[in-house]
Amino acid sequence: MTSERIEALKRRRKEEREVIKSTNQSPHAWILLVIILMVSMALFLNQSFYMWIFPIGILLGFTLERSRFCFTASIRNPLTIGTTKLLQAVILALMVSTVFFFILQVQTLDVGNFQLSEVPGNLRPLGWNTVIGGVLFGVGMIIAGGCASGTLVRVGEGFTLQIVVLVAFIAGAILAGVFHYPFWYDLFIEGREAIYLPEIFGFIPALLLQLAVLGILYVAARSFAKRKKI
Amino acid sequence: MKEEFLDCMHEACPIPLLKALKKLEQMKAGDLLIMKTDHNCSITNVIEWVDKQGHKMDYIEIGKGEWEIYIEKVVSDE
Numbered sequence: 001m002t003s004e005r006i007e008a009l010k011r012r013r014k015e016e017r018e019v020i021k022s023t024n025q026s027p028h029a030w031i032l033l034v035i036i037l038m039v040s041m042a043l044f045l046n047q048s049f050y051m052w053i054f055p056i057g058i059l060l061g062f063t064l065e066r067s068r069f070c071f072t073a074s075i076r077n078p079l080t081i082g083t084t085k086l087l088q089a090v091i092l093a094l095m096v097s098t099v100f101f102f103i104l105q106v107q108t109l110d111v112g113n114f115q116l117s118e119v120p121g122n123l124r125p126l127g128w129n130t131v132i133g134g135v136l137f138g139v140g141m142i143i144a145g146g147c148a149s150g151t152l153v154r155v156g157e158g159f160t161l162q163i164v165v166l167v168a169f170i171a172g173a174i175l176a177g178v179f180h181y182p183f184w185y186d187l188f189i190e191g192r193e194a195i196y197l198p199e200i201f202g203f204i205p206a207l208l209l210q211l212a213v214l215g216i217l218y219v220a221a222r223s224f225a226k227r228k229k230i
Numbered sequence: 231m232k233e234e235f236l237d238c239m240h241e242a243c244p245i246p247l248l249k250a251l252k253k254l255e256q257m258k259a260g261d262l263l264i265m266k267t268d269h270n271c272s273i274t275n276v277i278e279w280v281d282k283q284g285h286k287m288d289y290i291e292i293g294k295g296e297w298e299i300y301i302e303k304v305v306s307d308e
Binding site for chain 2: 001002003005006007009010013014017023065068070072073076077080081082083085086144145146150154157158159160161162225229
């Protein structure tokens with residue numbers, strides 16, 4: 001919400017500063033589009049599957065940047081400033097992906113008789129390792145000011161601080177993720193079964209259960225924002 | 231009526247908003263706060279928080295990738 005005095009201030013600040021001539025960015029956009037098409041063509045000739053993945057990735061990045069969507073802020077804002085708009089958006093996104101993953105999994109699997117290893121997606125056993133990993137990741141992303149996607153988006157945007165984060169992020173991913181993964185795998189994952197809700201409850205009840213839990217979280221987030229005043 | 235300026239250049243979320251929060255506490259109703267930031271996302275945070283508090287605000291892109299956020303402190307009657 002703006003006001004008369006803010007409008008006056010805006011006009012004054014624009015006059016005080018040398019007004020930037022808004023540069024026309026459509027040449028940049030066309031050049032980028034051509035590059036994207038060329039990369040897609042090259043992928044089409046080699047691995048046609050990735051021809052679709054690449055533009056989808058570009059569109060996702062574009063959406064993240066334009067919408068200023070931020071997973072870090074969605075977790076942090078409720079506690080620091082008592083706002084939950086982004087958290088609600090994340091919960092909604094999870095509900096949408098729940099429905100589409102349901103469709104994908106039901107179509108891929110033989111519903112009556114399937115192995116866990118056949119389920120599309122990334123099923124991993126749950127345990128204290130999940131909690132500890134989550135806390136470590138959470139602390140890191142709050143200090144760094146961005147999770148994985150957020151950091152990438154901001155580097156692309158030209159926010160210089162995040163370049164430092166990107167370097168550390170790549171170093172961490174290579175050290176812990178690539179070199180040490182077998183160690184962690186043997187320690188926490190090896191020999192344990194992942195929990196897959198449709199296996200326990202059946203597909204439709206599992207879908208409804210997950211949507212209900214997310215719905216409750218959504219309502220809880222909204223009422224939390226209304227009650228909390230900072 | 232005073233005018234305050236906050237330089238939040240090169241600072242990541244949530245520092246710009248926390249700075250503004252502290253500054254606004256010291257300000258009186260009707261005072262104006264100018265924040266300068268190059269962090270796109272902190273604008274969303276500031277908008278949401280300021281709206282919730284009932285202050286008035288708007289922002290403009292003052293340079294390439296640099297924004298100025300203007301906040302007018304409003305004290306509700308409660």
